Amino acid sequence: xxxxxxxxxxxxxxxxxxxxxxxxxxxxxxxxxxxxxxxxxxxxxxxxxxxxxxxxxxxxxxxxxxxxxxxxxxxxxxxxxxxxxxxxxxxxxxxxxxxxxxxxxxxxxxxxxxxxxxxxxxxxxxxxxxxxxxxxxxxxxxxxxxxxxxxxxxxxxxxxxxxxxxxxxxxxxxxxxxxxxxxxxxxxxxxxxxxxxxxxxxxxxxxxxxxxxxxxxxxxxxxxxxxxxxxxxxxxxxxxxxxxxxxxxxxxxxxxxxxxxxxxxxxxxxxxxxxxxxxxxxxxxxxxxxxxxxxxxxxxxxx
Amino acid sequence: xxxxxxxxxxxxxxxxxxxxxxxxxxxxxxxxxxxxxxxxxxxxxxxxxxxxxxxxxxxxxxxxxxxxxxxxxxxxxxxxxxxxxxxxxxxxxxxxxxxxxxxxxxxxxxxxxxxxxxxxxxxxxxxxxxxxxxxxxxxxxxxxxxxxxxxxxxxxxxxxxxxxxxxxxxxxxxxxxxxxxxxxxxxxxxxxxxxxxxxxxxxxxxxxxxxxxxxxxxxxxxxxxxxxxxxxxxxxxxxxxxxxxxxxxxxxxxxx
Numbered sequence: 001x002x003x004x005x006x007x008x009x010x011x012x013x014x015x016x017x018x019x020x021x022x023x024x025x026x027x028x029x030x031x032x033x034x035x036x037x038x039x040x041x042x043x044x045x046x047x048x049x050x051x052x053x054x055x056x057x058x059x060x061x062x063x064x065x066x067x068x069x070x071x072x073x074x075x076x077x078x079x080x081x082x083x084x085x086x087x088x089x090x091x092x093x094x095x096x097x098x099x100x101x102x103x104x105x106x107x108x109x110x111x112x113x114x115x116x117x118x119x120x121x122x123x124x125x126x127x128x129x130x131x132x133x134x135x136x137x138x139x140x141x142x143x144x145x146x147x148x149x150x151x152x153x154x155x156x157x158x159x160x161x162x163x164x165x166x167x168x169x170x171x172x173x174x175x176x177x178x179x180x181x182x183x184x185x186x187x188x189x190x191x192x193x194x195x196x197x198x199x200x201x202x203x204x205x206x207x208x209x210x211x212x213x214x215x216x217x218x219x220x221x222x223x224x225x226x227x228x229x230x231x232x233x234x235x236x237x238x239x240x241x242x243x244x245x246x247x248x249x250x251x252x253x254x255x256x257x258x259x260x261x262x263x264x265x266x267x268x269x270x271x272x273x274x275x276x277x278x279x280x281x282x283x284x285x286x287x288x289x290x291x292x293x294x295x296x297x298x299x300x301x302x303x
Numbered sequence: 304x305x306x307x308x309x310x311x312x313x314x315x316x317x318x319x320x321x322x323x324x325x326x327x328x329x330x331x332x333x334x335x336x337x338x339x340x341x342x343x344x345x346x347x348x349x350x351x352x353x354x355x356x357x358x359x360x361x362x363x364x365x366x367x368x369x370x371x372x373x374x375x376x377x378x379x380x381x382x383x384x385x386x387x388x389x390x391x392x393x394x395x396x397x398x399x400x401x402x403x404x405x406x407x408x409x410x411x412x413x414x415x416x417x418x419x420x421x422x423x424x425x426x427x428x429x430x431x432x433x434x435x436x437x438x439x440x441x442x443x444x445x446x447x448x449x450x451x452x453x454x455x456x457x458x459x460x461x462x463x464x465x466x467x468x469x470x471x472x473x474x475x476x477x478x479x480x481x482x483x484x485x486x487x488x489x490x491x492x493x494x495x496x497x498x499x500x501x502x503x504x505x506x507x508x509x510x511x512x513x514x515x516x517x518x519x520x521x522x523x524x525x526x527x528x529x530x531x532x533x534x535x536x537x538x539x540x541x542x543x544x545x546x547x548x549x550x551x552x553x554x555x556x557x558x559x
Binding site: 022023024025028029030032033045053054056057058059060061062063065066067069071074206216217265267268269271272 | 304305306307345349350351352377393516517518519520521522523524525526527528529530531539540
């Protein structure tokens with residue numbers, strides 16, 4: 001059996017498949033189906049220092065091979081997460097990643113400080129949520145904003161720091177380089193692409209927030225392209241995501257340059273999809289004599 | 304406890320224009336399921352599953368029944384499945400109706416909100432009064448199923464083409480006057496639920512409403528299917544899939 005372990009920023013994952021933030025709650029929702037310790041890691045529901053109400057519904061719309069969502073970071077706050085969810089989550093033994101968002105730099109600092117004293121394994125800095133007016137992606141769309149948040153959070157915590165990037169920019173490599181230079185240990189990409197659907201009968205947007213983030217299979221090639229571009233631009237590890245639903249997608253993402261992958265929307269279609277991806281990667285490695293995944297990361301041979 | 308798997312369709316019937324009834328062979332689901340819970344069902348070739356209420360639970364036979372209406376392309380894809388095909392479901396999900404034991408209940412259903420109430424009628428039988436509203440006589444579904452349970456079944460239609468002409472609220476007021484119901488359980492369009500809840504408030508009868516919302520995961524993970532609720536004076540968004548789909552009416556902000 002192939003060795004599926006991967007190491008990112010000094011943290012060892014039992015396998016390279018992580019549940020993406022916002023699609024897996026705080027690990028409590030799928031325990032009826034399988035032990036969540038089977039996953040390499042879980043990126044928890046995006047959290048803010050104070051609890052957040054979220055956007056009015058409807059918050060979801062189906063699109064061609066994907067979905068739009070506009071949740072707006074509804075969450076119980078960092079302290080609620082630490083008190084209610086983290087103790088049970090930590091018993092599972094896989095990697096627990098706290099996904100953190102904020103409106104101001106002070107919000108990010110406060111959240112990072114609170115988490116620094118907790119047992120989370122890593123912090124994923126969400127500077128890419130398209131569904132909140134203040135904060136979120138407003139930090140992630142300029143290199144200056146991305147650098148400023150990364151720098152501030154880097155000082156506030158010694159936890160390994162992943163910065164999650166938005167695809168809604170002209171050149172993602174500029175942002176990737178900016179966060180790398182301010183001390184990010186890794187980057188994860190891509191968050192959702194900003195989109196919109198309109199009901200032709202009512203002439204109203206389907207989402208109450210008018211616009212929302214596009215995810216699912218539809219965005220996979222965009223994600224592969226951006227992971228590839230970032231792989232060539234930075235030296236820190238990349239966690240690839242965006243429309244991955246099969247083990248073939250995961251391998252493709254790794255060939256583009258990802259050390260590990262996150263699976264999100266595919267879980268809604270098939271809650272078992274992360275496990276199928278893990279098994280598929282293992283069989284692929286065995287069949288091709290691959291001893292460890294580092295042998296394939298970034299090994300796409302471009303024309 | 305819920306399951307995710309593929310279960311064979313052993314009966315399929317079209318019971319009205321665009322309304323289908325499926326029975327699946329799923330013993331473990333039937334064992335766990337309660338009236339008012341739902342299943343998140345795969346629509347072939349779509350990303351999102353479609354939440355469909357459980358209409359019937361036969362624990363002895365080990366079957367579940369779903370009755371759903373074709374609303375869009377996703378439900379249309381589900382309706383194209385045939386007897387013998389597998390239905391890919393996550394179920395049973397959410398909180399069902401809390402049915403008072405050995406007491407009178409009134410169920411109020413509007414259109415495609417009627418199916419989840421049949422499970423209540425199955426349990427409460429003669430103690431149940433069902434007030435079922437439809438647009439016109441061609442839209443009436445499940446009337447005989449309610450009657451077969453011994454339930455007093457009152458039909459209302461908007462155009463008077465069958466039963467009482469008008470909305471369910473008139474018939475509900477009458478039923479509340481006549482019998483000392485311990486609870487009113489309702490499912491249907493939001494304006495109907497709002498009117499039912501208001502009526503129950505007047506008569507001081509506890510009311511439970513089953514809500515609908517565009518849904519993602521169905522198990523509480525994605526937090527998209529919310530409705531505005533209030534508890535202890537504090538407003539917050541509850542998940543229809545997890546805290547619901549059945550809520551105490553006084554906790555629901557119908558305009559939120």
